[in-house]
Amino acid sequence: MTAAIEAAARAVDATTLTRLLPARPLLLALGEPAHGEDVLLELRNDVFRQLVEQGQYRTIALESDCMSGVLVDEYVTSGRGTLDEVMEHGFSHGFGEFAGNRELVRWMRAYNEGRPAAEWLHFAGYDGPVEYNGAASPREALTALHSYLRQGLEAALVPCDADTLDRLLGDDERWTSPAAMMDPGRSVGQTPEAGQLRLLADELVALLDARSSQLVEASSLDDWDRARMYGHTATGLLQYHFWMADSSPSRMPRLLGLRESMMADNLLALAERGPVLAHGHNGHLQRDKSSMRMGDQLLEWSSAGTLVSARLGERYALTSTLLGSIPRRGVDAPPPDTIEGVLYGLAQDRYVIDAGQLADMVADVPLVHRESPWYGYSPQDPTHLASSDAILFVREVPAS
Structure with a gap:
């Protein structure tokens, strides 16, 4: 079996990767099993550069706050701000601290310099403004959408004024309190004010859609798309806060699913404008449902990849990345009865292989799900192999 896998393994580059796919995807997802590892970010950057050089992709989307990502896109396209500023304020989850992300942004800005707008590369975040310990206030998203509508439409058409939004929103600290994640009673997501905001947000989004031609003419399609992102973020955040205030067993799976x-909404909206390389955790981009145990309760929800794949079909392609070892994190050589252990036996340090072909090769091998001693690394579920299009394997993550 090792010899057969060795024969099917290929060097990692964009051309080899795309040849493994059934068709040229509109949304090409590149997953990772751990965040922030230099070798994985360098591989991602190399693949994106090659895709750009081949004229296939001009947009990259990262698992980072979609609203903060606007700052990064403005920098790489127009040079607004400085590299230090966008790395500090343009990323969520601490991703601005990763050297590979900094190099990506620097390279994109250098590439765009002096080129016409039609040839620019674009950056986007596709995550919502949520963290494991809470969620953002809906203020930024709601006020940005409201401001856009007020600038492009007659005031009488917009269902509220800025003062009404400000009054209903109140202090942002009420929305962002970490205590609300642990105690539903501390959340403001089901207050009368929050209920009014949900209705207003729905009306504002409906107005954005109904008056799209007028608004695009008064601004631009890019501006309208950005306003739609703010609208989806506002409604998503208000729903998220609603479920933070819920005390039923449905609370956590609903929050995770939201x-x-x-x-998924952000990825689909980006794909409407042209081919996108999306990079993020395997768990978010996988076609399979996600699950976790919390006490004696099994929580299940649809991953973003599940939702996007259902809409795009073969126009969505997934390359999942697997790791052998991360010595500095205490993740040693994988056991031989795991899929990582099987792949670890090959001579190459990194390679890509057709996922369906690999699944067939190991179909009769009794594999177990690898256990990770480090919370930041998620091993591959061997039963999910065939739901990827390609598998990228990295034997060892060297020290940074």
């Missing part, structure tokens, strides 16, 4: 739904 985040994935926000990711």
